[in-house]
Amino acid sequence: MDFELTDEHRMVQHMVREFAQREVAPVIKEYDRKQEMAPFVLDRMAELGILGICLPVRYGGQGMDYIALGLACEELEAVDTTLRVVMSVHVGLNSLGLLQWGTEEQKQRLLAPQARGDKIACFGLTEPGAGSDVAALQSRAVRQGDIYVLNGEKMWISLASKAHHALVVARTDPDAPDPHDGLSAFLVELDTPGVTTGDIHGKLGVRAGSTGWIAFQDTPVPLENRIGEEGEGFKIAMSCLDNGRYTVAAGATGLIRACLEASLRYAKDRHAFGREIGKFQLIQQKIAYMVQSYDAARLLYLRAGWMKNRGLRNTRETSLAKWFATDASFEAASQAIQIHGAYGYSDEYDVERYLRNAKGAIIYEGTSEIHQLMQAAYALEYRRDAPLRCELPPYDAATWQ
Amino acid sequence: MKIVVCVKQVPDSAAKMTVENGQVSWGEAPLVINPWDEYAVEAALVQKEAHGGDVIAVSLGGESAKEALKHALAMGCSEAVLISDPALAGADSQAVAKALAAAIRKIGDVDLVTFGRQAIDGDMGVTAAQTARILGWPALTLVSRISQLDSSSRTIQVERSVEDGRQVVQGKLPAVISVVKDFGEPRYPSFMGIRKASRANIPTWGLGDLGLAAPVSVVSWPKVENPPAREIKTEIIAGSSAQEIAEQLADKLLAEKVL
Ligand SMILES: Cc1cc2nc3c(=O)[nH]c(=O)nc-3n(C[C@H](O)[C@H](O)[C@@H](O)COP(=O)(O)OP(=O)(O)OC[C@H]3O[C@@H](n4cnc5c(N)ncnc54)[C@H](O)[C@@H]3O)c2cc1C
Ligand SMILES: Cc1cc2nc3c(=O)[nH]c(=O)nc-3n(C[C@H](O)[C@H](O)[C@H](O)COP(=O)(O)OP(=O)(O)OC[C@H]3O[C@@H](n4cnc5c(N)ncnc54)[C@H](O)[C@@H]3O)c2cc1C
Secondary structure, three states, X not given: OOOOOOXXXXXHHHHHHHHHHHHHHHHHHHHHHHOOOOOOHHHHHHHOOHHXXXXXXXXXXXXXXXXXXXXXXXXXXXHOHHHHHXXXXXXXXHHHXXXXXXXXXXXXXXXXXXXXXXXXXXXXXXXXXXXXXXXXXXXXEEEXXXXXXXXXXXXXXEOOOOOOEEEEEEEOOOOOOOHHHHEEEEEEEOOOOOEEEEEOOOOOOOOOOOEEEEEEEEEEEEHHHEEOOOOOHHXXXXXXXXXXXXXXXXXXXXXXXXXXXXXXXXXXXXXXXXXXXXXXXXXXXXXXXXXXXHHHHHHHHHHHHHHHHHOOOOHHHHHHHHHHHHHXXXXXXXXXXXXXXXXXXXXXXXXXXXXHHHHHHOOOOOOHHHHHHHHHHHHOOOOOOOOOOOOOXXXXXXXXX | OEXXXXXXXXXXXXXXXXXXXXXXXXXXXXXXXXXXXXXXXXXXXXXXHHHOOEEEEEEEOOHHHHHHHHHHHHHOOOXXXXXXXXXXXXXXXXXXXXXXXXXXXXXXXXXXXXXEOOOOOOOOOOHHHHHXXXXXXXXXXEEXXXXXXXXXXXXXXXXXXXXXEEEEEEEEOOEEEEEOHHHOOOOOOOHHXXXXXXXXXXXXXXXXXXXXXXXXXXXXXXXXXXXXXXXXXXXXXXXXXXXXXXXXHHHHHHHOOXX
């Protein structure tokens, strides 16, 4: 067993931290208030290679491993959740899905421009009428010769209005005895006719990010953009979530760290009853819990990253990391506000934004309730992971170059 | 174009420096590349990109100084060399300059050497000039822009940032320059660079490799202390209008002879 990060990991961590702290931290409050994405964010993340961090160099990526992806997400969310959301959808839910399920031709044609950051990618699973219950989704894709004709609406889609590519799951076989088997996955280029997108405003959190909708009206999708076989859509979506959830877990860990750091600063600075508030045991208890959840969340996501590097199936471990870290980050943010007193309740400090952002991650990529059901089902042996036709390739330094 | 950049490993600028028994300590704070030296690396890399060639990072320090060198490699330097020798402990800036000059000679055919303006721990700001003196090369200090570099006519023209404006200065190559912040933000390490840096084998040169005898420091620092803690009084001025508050504040500042 080896708990040490490599030099490479430490340098990645440092580089991503520098970017987020230097370029985004100074302006994040302004964009959060405006409910707009800072215009330079995607371009800079592309330019610095962050958008292709863990993809093989031959597919346009930077050739780092899955742990580097997690560390980057931790650093990004320590500044703002919206930076990490970009990684969750562009890398976790979409690009790693193509790496896992795409053909060699699709990887060259569709994945490489994403890995280089020339094309921004999102993930369209949720619909107005179907969230947790994925198999209830209504979008239809009907095959007509060499194309599929796509109709339907996707809702709550991160980067909907910014992305060029969307990985979309739609129903191809309405008569499948098990509705899970009637779904297929498509990489839709969003400049195709019949696609409209828009942003949702008035969200509680993720305000400096884009969350929106994508509607398809008789949108033609070429056959060569179907990912996997017909009927594999549900499995593909779940694989994508194994990777997206990993980035959410790592990000939420960064959010806990941000809460802890803000609380430590404030507890030493603020005085009440003639001493710094850090001297009060009830304040110390809140800090102790943050330390506990930070370390536990970090170990959980790093274990999942290590399993990904080795090519071990990690659906259970990733779900556990995501569930724990997101719940713990909400609690940490709530307690950080408490430590800040009235000042924490205003957007003069960052902690109120942390709380609003933390709530989102308890809902997306599997609500906490869904993760609890999963964990219990594994423990009770009601659930077992069957091998997949395509597994996420293990990290191999040589083949990644 | 063959460029050497000299980088020092220093305690993080956020570190709290204390003096314990005459020894400077920075506690658990991490060691980082001297922030000014990142500008020196940037300057060297910009020249390499414009004219081709190699940038070799050199640092004098303990084994941990390899971290600063790795940072320079990750930013894009081609090679790195560590100068390390137990006999260099306690070296003054002249001894450091002698060792750096010897390394630059050993590397050979160097056209340009870049330095940071000063090290944030030692704060001498003299090592560039001393190294130039030992090499017998022109020293162009506090450079904010390299406006011309011509390897055929062997000339360099730079802009120097000085308090009251700018100076344009010309010199002959090979030359030594020290670089200031106005040069422009240093780049972040790239992922490709990080991978290269983490796999790099950094050679260590001792005094023997440089053909130097143990240096005799001509400067020592017998006493080092933290500044005495200052008494700070805080007073909040109240008043019914901004005008009244400002007047009171102005009176107080005048009474205290601040203005
Ligand atoms: C408490 C204390 C007091 C000291 N007082 C003196 C003193 O009074 N006189 C004296 O001569 N020395 C003194 N020194 C030693 C001095 O700090 C170092 O010898 C030294 O590296 C040169 O000075 P500097 O670090 O301030 O560098 P500066 O001259 O400020 O550095 C300028 C540039 O030179 C380069 N550079 C500096 N050091 C290195 C290095 N090790 N490797 C590669 N490049 C480098 C960097 O590019 C840097 O940006 C003192 C040291 C201590 C701990
Ligand atoms: C900021 C944000 C970004 C998002 N980004 C994306 C994206 O990029 N792509 C995408 O496809 N989706 C995205 N989503 C959608 C998200 O994944 C869904 O909101 C989520 O899966 C929950 O679905 P729902 O909102 O329809 O809630 P529902 O499924 O309707 O659930 C409502 C409540 O019922 C509970 N519940 C449901 N089923 C059960 C059960 N069996 N047992 C116990 N409780 C249950 C849920 O836990 C929840 O508390 C995003 C959402 C948000 C808020």
